[in-house]
Amino acid sequence: MNLPLTPETQRRANASEQVERAASGEFTHSTLQVGTMASGQPITLPLLVAKGRAEGPVLWLNGAVHGDEINGILAISDFMAGLDCNNLAGTVVATPISNPTALDARRKRVPQDDQDLDQSFPGSDAGMLAQLLAHAVFDGIRQSADVVVNFHTMNPLFSSMPYAVYKDAGDGAPGESDILGAVSQFSPFVACRMSVTSASELPGNNAGALDYQCLKLGKLAFMIELGAGSQQQPDCIRSGVDGLQRLAGHLGMISANATKPGPIRRVTRRTHVFGHQGGFFRQHAAAGTTLPAGQPLGLIQDVAGNILETITFSQDVQVIGIRNDPVVHSGDRVGFVGLEWDDWHGQ
Structure with missing residues (x-):
């Protein structure tokens, strides 16, 4: 109406x-x-x-x-x-x-x-x-x-x-x-x-x-x-x-x-993750998960399969988003992660 x-x-x-x-x-x-x-x-x-x-x-x-x-x-x-x-x-x-x-x-x-x-x-x-x-x-x-x-x-x-x-x-x-x-x-x-x-x-x-x-x-x-x-x-x-x-x-x-x-997982610090090398981004983590310290978010390789860059963190992170499109240039975003968080249980 x-x-x-x-x-x-x-x-x-x-x-x-x-x-x-x-x-x-x-x-x-x-x-x-x-x-x-x-x-x-x-x-x-x-x-x-x-x-x-x-x-x-x-x-x-x-x-x-x-x-x-x-x-x-x-x-x-x-x-x-x-x-x-x-x-x-x-x-x-x-x-x-x-x-x-x-x-x-x-x-x-x-x-x-x-x-x-x-x-x-x-x-x-x-x-x-x-x-x-x-x-x-x-x-x-x-x-x-x-x-x-x-x-x-x-x-x-x-x-x-x-x-x-x-x-x-x-x-x-x-x-x-x-x-x-x-x-x-x-x-x-x-x-x-x-x-x-x-x-x-x-x-x-x-x-x-x-x-x-x-x-x-x-x-x-x-x-x-x-x-x-x-x-x-x-x-x-x-x-x-x-x-x-x-x-x-x-x-x-x-x-x-x-x-x-x-309860809510409250993220109080987060960051975008950028690749330094151009090539093809290969996911090793999934959105909506906690990635342990040292485990790769993903790799960037060249067309011959040579690894150009491995993207890891020195701490656990919350994987908020991860790139699906593998084609990346230097400076492209490949991830979005939470660095600091706690659990909010309400009033």
Whole structure:
């Protein structure tokens, strides 16, 4: 069912206005107008709203902030399709495709300006397309949301198990225990605590991430990474749906799951792993495992089979992600590992 708005009114209505106008007990599917292409084709974001009959929090789900990250879109779609608005307390809002031109182009970044959308928040209503897209999503979240889940996947060249990332946003942000209590509903392999200024992260404006900007506003927010990009992975999608159902129960929006989540492996220091030699990377470890000290993450060999480099660590590490594509050049990433961790058991 569409929102009861005329096309012209709907074109002008921002996300929070559309959420406010949605009828209680109904599911609506509309769009947010962001701009136009040179051809005149509109640039729009799909907006899904499931509004319950009872009062409750607003849970906002965002997907495809990178256009090649697919599993989150499908997890959001499946979760929203399974909601019963008559038995829902509060509202679930979703922007499942927040980077539509990148999705259509099968690219990570916004093709029109080559910007990383998840380094562009809070955005601007008078900037490049990445800023316009970020503004369209963030303005609605700023006005309406209580809890935000931003779905990602790992690079398409890598494999990983579902895991979580949450940011250290300083004073005024929700506490770590509250964040981990929500994160634990997804039973992630690890939950990585990230500083946006950490030298171990990739270059760029990490403070422009959606979840970090939400935390700075005092909203509970985190990232869920659902496997690898540019493909659908049914197990990862199911993991996302199950986590959303448990999270909604945790927030009191639907009947709570009787099964309580277990402890979380909290990673407090992590790093990308780079190859020094070009050649062919051969995996010796698997994502979602603990790699003992001295055991190889993998080898880099030349075309004749000669070993050019063996990648090991002087300590045990958590293998968060590992490269599947064997073709590597000097400086390419071959892994992503946790270096320091503990087990969080809740309050």
